Amino acid sequence: MTVARLLAGLLALAVVAPVSHAQSPAPTVATATAPAGAYPSFVALRLNGEPAGDGVLVMRAGKEGASFALGTQDAKRLRLVLASRVPVVKLDDDEFLPLDGLAGLTYTFNETTQVLSIEAIAALFDSQEITVPQPALVKATRPGVGVFLTYDVISQKTDAPDVPTLTSGQVELGIFTPQGVFTQSAFGQVAGSQRLATRLDTTFTIDQPASLASWRIGDTVSRTATWSPFARFGGIQYGTNFATQPTLITYPLTSMAGQTALPSVVDVYVNNVLSSSINVPAGPFTLNDLPTMNGQGQMSLVVRDLLGREQVYMQALYGSTTLLKPGLSDWSVQAGALRDNYGIESSNYGTGFASGMWRRGLTDDLTIEVGGEVARELQAAGAGAAWVWGNLGQFYATAAISQYRPDPAPDRMAGHMYTLGWERRSTTFNFGANTRIASENFRRIADGDIPPARREVSAFGSYGIGQASVGASYVRIDRPREERLEFVQAQFSYSFREWGFLSMSAVKSRNGPQNDQFLVSYSLPFDFETTGSVSSSTTDAENGRRTENRATLQRNLPTGDGYGYRIDVSDQERALADLRYQTRFGLYSAELSRTGRYTSGRVGASGSLIYMDDELVAGRRVEEAFGLVQIPGFPNVRVYLDNQEVGRTNARGNLFVARLRPYQVNRLSIEQIDLPMSAEVMTLKLDATPYLKSGVVVRFPVKESLGGIARFVDESGHDMPAGSVATLLETNEQFPVADDGQAYLTGLSPSNRVRVTWGGRSCTITVPFKPGDDPQPLLGTFRCVLQR
Incomplete structure (x- = not known):
């Protein structure tokens, strides 16, 4: 099959309309005449032990009225499917369904209480399809206008001769508005008399959560099909952005069926982990949009009825979170100029180009994609698909072609590339393989003048059970006019639970530059924040063998204010000690190291300056989103993010929170015992949902009672x-x-x-x-x- 045919076939699959089928004619309902002596009667009704109505009209017939028939409307109300099993009997202007002779149904009647009790199996009820509710989409708070400046500064001095003091730093300026966010980042370095300043990225971003899309104008990274690597460029980009709605489930969900004779509660377990609980009525049921797993797993439905009886339904499934739900598309288009020497030169823009990609879920098991890119001397296009084949795992394949004219060659050169891969993952076994083959003349825009590898082959496998796991991998890369690179790797790990973690790894070069390595390490947690570890490594390279033994003691930084440290000692005349201290204003560090005969010292600081809501505050380094908590007039009040303390309010009652999650609900709360008794508190908890790289003001309704x-x-x-x-x-x-x-x-x-x-x-x-x-x-x- 040629690439053109493959591309056309995938496009046809995406746009073809479903074939309509003529509906089968409704089944004919048999009717019968009421037997002699039949008469209507009103009774109280119980179905499977539960009250089902008082004053229900039934038809009684036979000797002493011992035979009963239920009204068709009441049968429909109770979801009993009887019309296809017994003839409809007409009495006066009413229609009834006899209850005698029905397999799976019995009844008794109490003349004293006038109660008709019916017992029916689940199969006699109408089947119900129940869609499991999905997480609600969030509505982010559109920001006001504000400015932030983040910084990371490090200065190092060593006693080695002729080595100047080195100071380097990186800054990012951001201006957020209701319309979008402008960011500008730069890197600078001072070494003795030498000065270096480099612009990194200048970007204006417009996120549109309601449309699941984003605009990026300026410097950004291309979004491409899987056969083409990403590239940094300056220009314009527009496309879907599922990150603006993190609660949206983009991958296919699953369905599972069961039945119950009584209204019940169904507990849904995915790999023995409770996922949700759902109320279902009596009868057969199908639960739609159940959560799936990534890889091989097992889903279980535990059906528990009103009497406490349990039924368990189990189903083995293979799911993939990389596929798209049927009908869901992911796409992007961009145009601009590629950036050359990023991080070295401020404004080196080269080849102009335009590209786009489109992915779409066709079925629960199949997602396709197409993509193309165009430059002055290069055009490339390709298509691909990813699919799940039963329980065998996930497969993926791509095919691409290109036309390339290198300067100063007069003729264009055609090239092609094919990829085929497979992987299967489960809670114990994980393995897969991938191969990519490209012709010598195949080019992509991100490759520039360097051709891609002509052949890449990789495979991996791992097995884990209990506290132990073992794995191995293999990689082979063939590049034009270069020596083949080939190596294998193996890993082993074992958890002693509270007594630590052991890991071993080995790498063996089979071809190319020799770089054989073996590493064994053991780590032991002393508490939630502090860990000690020892390791030993051996490296066999072309320049000889090297062995190193190390010991490390490390304390991680807390979520709120506090300190952390690291002490690292090696038998190769290397030692390091660093101390980090974190406050609400930023992170500060000091480090002392010795390598051979020379000693170096390093100090650093990182943080942010933020102007928002008419206030300038200093805080920790801005990450993805941030917020300003306000409790006006109440200083030194502890503030929590998701029940983790992040700091205390300042003298004005404000606290800058640097690390909120964009487009997600961040639960902020304050400590009541830190407030005076005279304070009137309307609530202690508020939610914040900010935009990316933007701030949100969270003002707690607390005031002095003044009473x-x-x-x-x-x-x-x-x-x-x-x-x-x-x-x-x-x-x-x-x-x-x-x-x-x-x-x-x-x-x-x-x-x-x-x-x-x-x-x-x-x-x-x-x-x-x-x-x-x-x-x-x-x-x-x-x-x-x-x-x-």
Whole structure:
């Protein structure tokens, strides 16, 4: 099959309309005449032990009315499928379905209580299709306008001769708006008298979560088909972006059927892990859109009815999260100029090009793709498919062709490339293989003047059970006019649970430059943050053998403020010690190392400056999204992200949170015991859903109560009667007067006018207020003089 035919075939599969089929004629329902002596009767009905209605009309016939028939409408209401099994009997203007002689159905009747009890197997009920609810799509909070500047700065000095002090840093400037985000990143270095500054990326990004799409204008990375590598370029790009809706399930889901005679709860287990619980009615049922697994696995349905009886349905499945759901497409188009010497030169733009890719899920088991790219001297196009074949695993194949005219050659050269791969994954076995073959003249835009490997072959396999796992892999790469590269690798690991983790790996070169390696390591966790490890490695290279033994002690940084460290000692005259300290303002580090006869010292700092909501704050380094937590007027309050402490509010009651997840619900909460008793708290938890590289303001509704207890008396000094009403005239808020003439007033200012009304009479009093530490201060006794 030629590439052109393959491409045409895949496109035809994508656009062909489904063939319509004539519907089968509805089955003919048999009818019969009511037997002599039949009569209607009203009874109470129970179905499989559950009440099914009072005053249900049935037909009784036979000796002493011992035979019963159920009304067709009631059978439909109860989802009993009887019309295809027994003839419909007409009595007067009503239709009934006899209950005698039905396989799987029995009934009894109590003349005293007038209760008809029916017992029916699940197969007699109408089958139900139930779609499992999927996670709701999130609605991100569109940001306001703000600016952030992130920085990473490192300075190193060594006592080696003629080695200057080296200082390097990377910065990123971002301006976020409701329309999009502008970012500019750069790298700089100072070594003695030498200065270096390089621009990295300048990009304006417009994310459209409602459309699952994004625009990128400026410097970015191309999105290509699987047969073509990505490339950095400057230009414009538009395409789908599923990351703007992380809760969207893009891969095919599965279905599973079962049945129950009573309304039941179905627990869905995927590889013995509870996924969801679903209520189902009596009868056969099919659960649609059940979660799947990536690789070989087992799905189980545990059906538990109202009586506590359980049924278990099991099904072996093979799923892939890399496929697309039927009807779902993923695409991208871009045009611009390739970047050359990225990170070395600021603005070296080379070949102009345009490219695009499109993937679509055709069935639950098949996803196809097409792609193409065009430049002045190069054109390439290709197609591919990925599919799951039963329980054999996932297969994928691509084919591409190109036309290339190298300067100064006058003629174009045609080339082709084919890829075929397979993998099968499970909880114990994982293995697969891949091969790629390309002709010498095949080119892609990202290749430039360097042709791709003419042949690449790789294979892997692993087996894990319990605490142990073992694996091996093989790689072979043949490049034009270069020596073949070929090596094998093996790994083994064993977990001693709380007593540590052992791992071993070996690499053996079979062809090409010799670089044989063997490594064995053992790590032991001392607590949640601290780990110790020892390792030994041997390397056989063309320049000789080298053996190194190392010991490391490491403490990871906490989520909130705190410190971490690393001590690394080697028998090859190398030693290192570093200390890192993290605050709400950033991360600071100091490192001392010795290699051979020379000692080096290094200090570093990273963090961000953020201006948003009319406030400039310093914080940790901005990652994907961030937020400003505000509890105005309440300093030193602990703030939590997903129940992990991230810091305390500053003197103004604000805390910058640098690491929120974009387009996902971030659950922020505050510690109530850090608030004074006088605080009025509406909620302790709020959700934040920011855009990428943007900030969101999370303002907790907490305020000082500014309240106190006032006692009101009449002109003669007696307490005002309970039930009187005190109204704060500045806000028109009303407060009841309780026993002893007392009322608790809130929302006070330094001077407050209060009107007290009772029994059609009223008076106005001025009540002063001075804030203090007492959450319920006594404001004093106030005499009420009637207004005449």
